[in-house]
Each structure stands twice: as structure tokens, then as C-alpha cells.
Amino acid sequence: MSMIDEAVQLLQELVRNTCVNPPGNEMKSIRSIASYLELHDIEHDVFVTASERGNLFAEIQGTGEGPSLMLGPGHVDVVPVEDESKWKIPPFSGEKKDGFIWGRGTVDMLFMVVGQVVAFTHLHKEKFQPKGDLKLLIVADEEAAGQYGAKWMVENYPEKVKVDYLISEMGGFRMGENHFLYQYGEKGGTWLRLTATGTEQHGSMPYKADNAVEKIANAILRLTEYKAPVDTTYVRHLVENLPIGIAQKKLISNRLTVNKAIDVLSNTDLEQAKLIHALTRMTISPNLTSGGTKVNVVPGEAYIDIDVRSLPGQDREYILKTVREALGDLAQDIEIGPVPEQAGSEPSYGNASDIDTPLVDTMREVLKELVGEESCLVPLLSPGVTDCRFFRQKWNSQAYGFSLFDDKLSMGEVMAMIHGPNERISIGSLELTVKGYRRIVEKFLS
Structure with a gap:
């Protein structure tokens, strides 16, 4: 079975496991991933954090000559489906149709989890020897507060998950033909x-x-x-690299004119207008x-x-x-x-990594290698919260969200599917992401 066939099969299984949070029941998918690793004779640790909830960790130890890199944290919990009648394909079928895998969580973020697991597995099979430690972390509970997932690992097993660099979610969205976003920080x-x-x-x-x-x-x-x-600090990082006119860049980057620019943009691209609004206040x-x-x-x-x-x-x-x-x-x-204590009610505050680091340089090189020399990597402050915050706040880890989407769907279409109906990921995006993670590790840790 080819690497991409393995990835498709594993993704379908994770969708069908229906790890809706609450209650989570993420051990179903943790067991699926553990079984996949066991097929390839890869040692791993599973940490049970509550009834039917837990995390998985694996590692390829480095020679000590380079920084450590983590693929993850990748979360296997998904949000509930409010109205299944709005879905063209049953949301937990994992059906393959028209070049897509359909199902809740495919975009957020099961295709990235699969990419991390499959890339790690094939590097291990090929006896890749990294200069720095290569770590894999798959977790529960990101869609709530992370208390049974990434946060739990940081608090209880810091010696395992402390890391210099990591790659997680909220990246790879394609803006225009050849501009790709990577997440370097997030709002609180x-x-x-x-x-x-x-x-x-x-x-x-x-x-x-x-x-x-x-x-x-x-x-x-x-x-x-x-x-x-209004504060345009974070939107300036975005618009400086976007394929838009100089006049529009100036309007969006100026706190006195950005609101007018958002109103105009909303008439033609509402999703981009929403994003710019969120990043400026x-x-x-x-x-x-x-x-x-x-x-x-x-x-x-x-x-x-x-x-x-x-x-x-x-x-x-x-x-x-x-x-x-x-x-x-x-x-x-x-x-x-x-808000009285409930899942997700613990506050978080805005946090960010450096925009340009050696890992970002490697991501940029791999993007050009896989997509084309004309492609451009664009920094994004995520309007949503991710597990990256635990690593930035604890160790100042350089944490980034990165994957690769093909051109089958626009960024607006992808954003509308996250936590919405008809969520699906193209097999082309899955393949690009598996290859992307693998090449990033090979180049960064060699």
C-alpha cells in the first residue's frame, strides 16, 4: 500500500471513530493511531487522562547536534454536528467521493494528524537519523480547554514534550493562486x-x-x-505579502482607513473581510x-x-x-x-512566535519545492485558539500552524467548513501535507 493510500485509510477511520467533544472518547482514535504505529514496529507511549480520553507520544532521538522538532500537537477530537440534514454526505461516514474525504473534523484537524503520523512513520521506517529529537504528539480535548490533552502533557510530562520548534494546525490555506498562510500566533x-x-x-x-x-x-x-x-500591527504582516494592490494594502494597514476597507471588501469577499476585522481589534x-x-x-x-x-x-x-x-x-x-467552570472556559491570552525563524525558512523552501517557485508563504495571526499556546507560554517554543491545501477549494470555502456543514478535505491536500511534513523534517533536522 502506498503512503497516500495509508493516509486515506487512516483518515477515514479517524472520521468514523466519531470523537465528538464533549464527551470526546478520543481513545478510539488514539488506539487507531497506536495500531498503525505498531504495524510499523514503532514504539510509542499512550497516556490515559480520563475515562476513554488520552494522548499518544512517540520519538526518534536525535544526535544532539540540532534543535528539537515536534509534529503536533495534533488533536483528534472534533466538534458536534448541529444538523445532519444540512450535510450532503453523512458527517461521520468518512466517505471518499469526487476526490474528497468527507466528514466532521477532516479539515479541523484530522488530515493534519494523519499527515503527521504517516510522515513520522515513513521517516522511522527509512531509519532517518535527525540531528535533533523528532517528536510526535497526538492529543485529546483541543476543542475544549486542552485539560485532558496538550495542557495535561505539558503539566505532567514536560520532559517528553518540551520542544524548540513545533508544527500544528491553522495553516496552509491558499489565498489566490500561490499564496499560502502559516500560523505564527493566535488571539486569546x-x-x-x-x-x-x-x-x-x-x-x-x-x-x-x-x-x-x-x-x-x-x-x-x-x-x-x-x-x-483598532490595531493594525498584526494585519500588516498579512497584507504585506498578499496579492492585492498597493492602494488596498495601504488602506488595510492604516488604522484610520481599515474599517472602510473592510466594508468595501465584504461586498466581494466576506470571509476575508471577517478575517481582517478579527485581526485588527x-x-x-x-x-x-x-x-x-x-x-x-x-x-x-x-x-x-x-x-x-x-x-x-x-x-x-x-x-x-x-x-x-x-x-x-x-x-x-x-x-x-x-463563565461558571465548563469545558473551554479557562481564559487564554494572545501569544505569538517569531515570524521568521530557520523552521519558517524550511517551510518556505518546501512550499516552493512542492507547489512551485512562484509560491509565497504568508504569516497569519490566527483568530482562533490552538494548543500552540501551551508550548509558547511554557517554553517560548517556536510554534507554527502549517499544512498544504491544493486548489480544489477557495480559502473562503475551507473556512466556512470548519465547524460547519459539508466539511471535507481533498485527497490532493492530504497528499501534499504528508509530503510537506516529511520534507520539512528531512531538511530541517538533517
Whole structure:
């Protein structure tokens, strides 16, 4: 069986394992990967972190002459499917059709996991001797807080997973014909609960009632209308390398004109407009609300849970200050606190690695080798949170998101599939990614 046939088969198996988080049950896919490694006589460790949850680690020890590199952390948990009727192909079938493997998690990030595992396996089979340690880490629980996955490994087995460089998710998206994104950093995510109190009374006489829902409704309006301060530092890294005109680059890079540029862009490319908006400010999204006990009772309490995404350098104090600023005079009647403990509720803050390092140079070389000399690697600050943060924060590891997409789908189409319906990855993208990881390791650690 060829390397790509192995990759297709393993990807289909991981999709069918249905490791939806919650509850996760990632051990199904950890066992699948362990079995694959065992077929090739590769030693590995499996760490059980909770019932049917766990992580896998393998290593090819280096000669000590170079830096260490990790393929991973790659997560095998996937998000739930809200409405299967919106899918053209059943979301956990792993069906191969029209040159694609269909299923939840194929893009986020099972095809990358498979690429890491298969590349590592074939390097091991060929007795590749790296200058620095080559590590493989496959984890649970990225779609929540990582407490059973990457975070757990960093806290409990630092001697195994401490690393100089790593390659994980959120990269490889193709913008235009030959521009490919790599993730060098990410925004932070903080979930806050805003609570208002009122006075319960009969709903038949609402005149001048002290209504908690009314207060929260007004708070939602303030938050959605708030114009957060603009910072174009991170979008400049992106647009400097994009195939757009000089005038448009200047408009997007200038904090005084970027909002107008986003409005214009949204008419032709909404997904890119959303991305540029997210990269130029802290965002506040009111996503969950509840209040009241009965339709004929003026509510005594109501709340809104908000999802705050902060840029690097914006800490908790800055976030709270900004939320209060958005609420204005309503802040005196609103209690601000964390969302009660649940999966994913632990805050994270923006973090980034260096944009240019020897590993980035190697990624650029491999991109040109596999796709063409005219191809260009473009740095991206991810608007979403990844497991890279644990390694940047603990050891200042140089952590990057990288894979390779072919030209079968646009970046907008791919972005819409992440956590959405009809998620699928082309077999061409899977093959490019397997080859890409393998060549990066060979060039970087030789």
C-alpha cells in the first residue's frame, strides 16, 4: 500500500471513530493511531487522562547536534454536528467521493494528524537519523480547554514534550493562486458572564419595573454597537505579502482607513473581510443569554455570556476595562465575572512566535519545492485558539500552524467548513501535507 493510500485509510477511520467533544472518547482514535504505529514496529507511549480520553507520544532521538522538532500537537477530537440534514454526505461516514474525504473534523484537524503520523512513520521506517529529537504528539480535548490533552502533557510530562520548534494546525490555506498562510500566533479567548439583577413582580404591571432582562438587552446592544480600538500591527504582516494592490494594502494597514476597507471588501469577499476585522481589534461577541422563570413574572436575574477574543498584549485587566467601556453607564448595574467552570472556559491570552525563524525558512523552501517557485508563504495571526499556546507560554517554543491545501477549494470555502456543514478535505491536500511534513523534517533536522 502506498503512503497516500495509508493516509486515506487512516483518515477515514479517524472520521468514523466519531470523537465528538464533549464527551470526546478520543481513545478510539488514539488506539487507531497506536495500531498503525505498531504495524510499523514503532514504539510509542499512550497516556490515559480520563475515562476513554488520552494522548499518544512517540520519538526518534536525535544526535544532539540540532534543535528539537515536534509534529503536533495534533488533536483528534472534533466538534458536534448541529444538523445532519444540512450535510450532503453523512458527517461521520468518512466517505471518499469526487476526490474528497468527507466528514466532521477532516479539515479541523484530522488530515493534519494523519499527515503527521504517516510522515513520522515513513521517516522511522527509512531509519532517518535527525540531528535533533523528532517528536510526535497526538492529543485529546483541543476543542475544549486542552485539560485532558496538550495542557495535561505539558503539566505532567514536560520532559517528553518540551520542544524548540513545533508544527500544528491553522495553516496552509491558499489565498489566490500561490499564496499560502502559516500560523505564527493566535488571539486569546476569554469567556465572561455579565449578570443583571432586578426585582421580581407580576408581569401585568410592567410600568417602571426593575426588569433584569431589559438591562441585559440594553447591555447586548451596547456590546454589539461598540467600536473597539483598532490595531493594525498584526494585519500588516498579512497584507504585506498578499496579492492585492498597493492602494488596498495601504488602506488595510492604516488604522484610520481599515474599517472602510473592510466594508468595501465584504461586498466581494466576506470571509476575508471577517478575517481582517478579527485581526485588527479585540472582538466581543454576545453568544448566550438566559433570564426569567415564567412568562408572567418580571425577571429578577438575567445574564449574557460573551466571547472575547484579544490580541497579543491585551491582558485580563485590559479586557475588563474594555468591556466596562463598551457598557458605559450600564456597567454600574452589571456584574462581570467568569463563565461558571465548563469545558473551554479557562481564559487564554494572545501569544505569538517569531515570524521568521530557520523552521519558517524550511517551510518556505518546501512550499516552493512542492507547489512551485512562484509560491509565497504568508504569516497569519490566527483568530482562533490552538494548543500552540501551551508550548509558547511554557517554553517560548517556536510554534507554527502549517499544512498544504491544493486548489480544489477557495480559502473562503475551507473556512466556512470548519465547524460547519459539508466539511471535507481533498485527497490532493492530504497528499501534499504528508509530503510537506516529511520534507520539512528531512531538511530541517538533517
